[in-house]
Amino acid sequence: MQEFFNSLFWTDYGLPGLIMVGQIGAMIGVVVFAVAYLTYAERKVLGAMQRRQGPMTVGPFGLLQPIADGVKLLSKETIIPSQANKPIFILAPIMLFTLALVAWAVIPVNYKWVIADINVGVLYLFAISSMGVYGIIMAGWASNSKYAFLGAMRSASQMVSYEVSMGLVIVTVLLCVGSLNLTDVVMADRPFWVQIMLLPMLVVFLVSILAETNRAPFDLPEGESELSGGFMVEYSAMTYALFFLGEYANMILMSAMTTILFLGGWLPPFGIEALAFVPGIIWFVLKICAVLFFFIWTRATFPRYRYDQLMRLGWKVFLPFSLLWVVVVAGVLLTFDALP
Amino acid sequence: MLETIAFYLFATVLTLSALRVITARNPVHSVLFLILAFFNAAGLFVLLGAEFVAMILVIVYVGAVAVLFLFVVMMLDINFVEMRKGATRYMPLGVLLGGVLLTELTMLFGAWKFSPQIAQNAASPTPAIDSVENTHAIGAILYTDYVFIFQVSGLVLLVAMIGAIVLTHRVRAGVRHQKVSDQVNRKISDSMDIQSIKPGSGA
Numbered sequence: 001m002q003e004f005f006n007s008l009f010w011t012d013y014g015l016p017g018l019i020m021v022g023q024i025g026a027m028i029g030v031v032v033f034a035v036a037y038l039t040y041a042e043r044k045v046l047g048a049m050q051r052r053q054g055p056m057t058v059g060p061f062g063l064l065q066p067i068a069d070g071v072k073l074l075s076k077e078t079i080i081p082s083q084a085n086k087p088i089f090i091l092a093p094i095m096l097f098t099l100a101l102v103a104w105a106v107i108p109v110n111y112k113w114v115i116a117d118i119n120v121g122v123l124y125l126f127a128i129s130s131m132g133v134y135g136i137i138m139a140g141w142a143s144n145s146k147y148a149f150l151g152a153m154r155s156a157s158q159m160v161s162y163e164v165s166m167g168l169v170i171v172t173v174l175l176c177v178g179s180l181n182l183t184d185v186v187m188a189d190r191p192f193w194v195q196i197m198l199l200p201m202l203v204v205f206l207v208s209i210l211a212e213t214n215r216a217p218f219d220l221p222e223g224e225s226e227l228s229g230g231f232m233v234e235y236s237a238m239t240y241a242l243f244f245l246g247e248y249a250n251m252i253l254m255s256a257m258t259t260i261l262f263l264g265g266w267l268p269p270f271g272i273e274a275l276a277f278v279p280g281i282i283w284f285v286l287k288i289c290a291v292l293f294f295f296i297w298t299r300a301t302f303p304r305y306r307y308d309q310l311m312r313l314g315w316k317v318f319l320p321f322s323l324l325w326v327v328v329v330a331g332v333l334l335t336f337d338a339l340p
Numbered sequence: 341m342l343e344t345i346a347f348y349l350f351a352t353v354l355t356l357s358a359l360r361v362i363t364a365r366n367p368v369h370s371v372l373f374l375i376l377a378f379f380n381a382a383g384l385f386v387l388l389g390a391e392f393v394a395m396i397l398v399i400v401y402v403g404a405v406a407v408l409f410l411f412v413v414m415m416l417d418i419n420f421v422e423m424r425k426g427a428t429r430y431m432p433l434g435v436l437l438g439g440v441l442l443t444e445l446t447m448l449f450g451a452w453k454f455s456p457q458i459a460q461n462a463a464s465p466t467p468a469i470d471s472v473e474n475t476h477a478i479g480a481i482l483y484t485d486y487v488f489i490f491q492v493s494g495l496v497l498l499v500a501m502i503g504a505i506v507l508t509h510r511v512r513a514g515v516r517h518q519k520v521s522d523q524v525n526r527k528i529s530d531s532m533d534i535q536s537i538k539p540g541s542g543a
Contacts, residue, residue: 013342088372119473123395130403134375137407141368141414149414156411160404180475308518 023115027104035248036066042296049300076237081144084234088142093235093242096135100249103128107256108183110266110280121182122170125257126163129212132250133159136214136221136231139243143234151230154307155214155221161314162211168322169205172329173198173261178340186265188340197329202262204318206294209254211314213247216299220307255291256284263287347387354380367413375406392475 040055040063047054055062080089106121108114118124133156140152174180176198177188211218222230232243259265265287266280275283305313333339357376364370378401385394482490 085368088368118391120391120395120475123392123399127395127398127403130399133403133407134410137410137414138372152414153411156407160407163403180473312520 020115024105027115028101031101031104031249031252032245034252035245036070038248038252038292039069039244040066041292042299045293045296046300049297070241073237073241078237078239079234081234083144085142085144088138089234090239092135092139092142093239093246095138096132096246097242097249099128099132099135100246100253103253104256106182107253107260108186108265109284111187112183113281114183117181117183120180122174122180122185122261125182125253126167126170129250129253129257130159130163132212132246135243135246139235140231143231145234147227147229147233148231151221151227151233155231158211158214158218158220158310158314161311162208162318165204165314165318165322166208166212168319168326169201169208170261172201172322172326175326175330175333176340182260182265186260186267191338194333194338197332198262201322201325202258204322205258205262206291207313208318209258210295210298211310213250213254213295215247215251215295217302217305218310219304220310225304251292251295252288255288255295258291259284259287263291343387347384350380350383350387354384367416368410371406371410371413374409375402378402378406390474392473392478 043065044054044062046052055065058064058068080086103125105116106114106118106124108117136155136159137152140148140150140155143149173185176190176194177185179185179188210216214221220230221227222232224230227233232240235243263269264271266284268275268278268283269287354377357373357380360373361370361377364373378397382394382397382402385391385397
């Protein structure tokens with residue numbers, strides 16, 4: 001036994017592998033727990049905004065509601081339509097949920113607290129989030145239903161459209177920090193006027209992530225009033241639960257991305273030194289919660305956009321504006337010799 | 341050892357899925373296998389230490405190009421029996437075209453010459469892979485030595501895009517568009533007139 005622990009196989013592959021699996025398990029556990037309680041938080045916040053109480057019956061203040069929902073969904077029967085394309089029908093929700101979890105590999109939750117500290121972290125995040133559309137398209141096509149198909153079509157064009165302006169927003173932030181590594185993005189020395197210059201981009205980004213995660217007021221792919229559930233109309237039980245969890249995991253992921261790119265990650269807000277005694281991870285979680293509150297707040301406030309209005313906003317307002325702003329920011333940085 | 345295993349895994353899946361792209365009966369399955377192939381190619385790039393190229397491959401090809409492929413292919417209403425009927429009829433033509441292309445490529449490869457500029461660029465020292473990130477390295481070379489080619493390829497793409505729009509754009513008469521500026525500029529006085537009416541007199 002002792003010999004095994006000293007062997008090259010153990011020190012080179014076994015131990016690092018075990019540590020990695022442990023880190024991945026911890027990250028997934030935290031994210032899934034957060035997803036479960038995000039659904040609870042959403043119902044509570046929506047309830048409060050509409051002068052209701054929200055879930056109250058299961059456990060104290062309804063705190064066990066997400067667990068009850070999970071058990072209910074797990075114990076139901078998964079119905080697969082007879083005309084559906086079975087492998088793709090089942091693969092779609094799995095893919096959506098997996099992609100939402102895979103992206104967390106590069107998210108630094110505190111200084112050097114990250115599973116994979118890769119050089120192109122920002123690009124990795126962007127690549128994974130741009131693949132999220134496949135889960136939805138595959139679901140819509142494989143269901144062999146008109147409603148699901150229409151929902152998938154809407155989702156595909158919507159996500160592709162808003163990705164363009166999201167890409168340009170990310171380019172602007174990268175111009176100010178000069179690195180694709182997410183830890184460097186947070187730790188970069190950003191003067192106050194640079195932050196002010198990035199403020200319009202934060203607005204574009206916040207609206208784009210609403211569209212990217214198919215959340216209200218851009219939840220046309222679901223569109224329960226005209227598509228009766230959109231791309232997930234044929235899904236039930238566990239397959240439906242995976243879609244649901246994937247959507248919320250994506251929300252948390254996008255909030256983490258906003259936090260890292262714009263809100264300074266795990267650093268105390270506004271660079272106040274006196275608040276530095278609070279552990280970085282607490283700031284990180286608080287900032288994510290603030291962005292998540294924004295998600296729920298928008299849902300409670302705005303009616304759904306019409307489809308042509310959504311396309312107009314993406315292509316005729318955000319795209320020209322963010323393109324212009326990339327040039328402006330680059331020009332200003334170059335003029336004042338502030339390029340990193 | 342781990343890298344070798346990863347290489348063979350990616351390479352095997354890549355080759356098999358590339359094969360399935362052309363053998364799958366359902367075109368949607370073909371596109372999905374194409375996406376799998378792109379993804380595995382990105383994995384191979386990561387193994388080479390070219391993480392920037394890998395990520396760009398996923399963002400551009402998987403995230404944008406293949407989405408549009410899938411979009412178009414899913415909307416096709418294809419009768420598979422009908423499609424397979426024609427396959428044997430057009431086989432000789434297909435083989436002929438493939439043969440011509442292969443011959444052309446072989447001839448081109450035989451007559452390949454490097455420009456003196458390339459030789460000069462290739463002779464310039466390449467920094468070690470751990471001393472400079474490959475994002476920085478690509479940026480440094482793309483915007484200096486190859487800036488002209490880079491700009492020209494951008495222009496070519498722009499022309500292609502404008503061409504596609506010009507070819508497909510049609511102005512339909514009698515379509516009412518929403519004019520947001522008109523709606524925003526509307527005032528209460530444009531549509532409403534407030535009158536005070538005395539009781540008992542009527543409007």
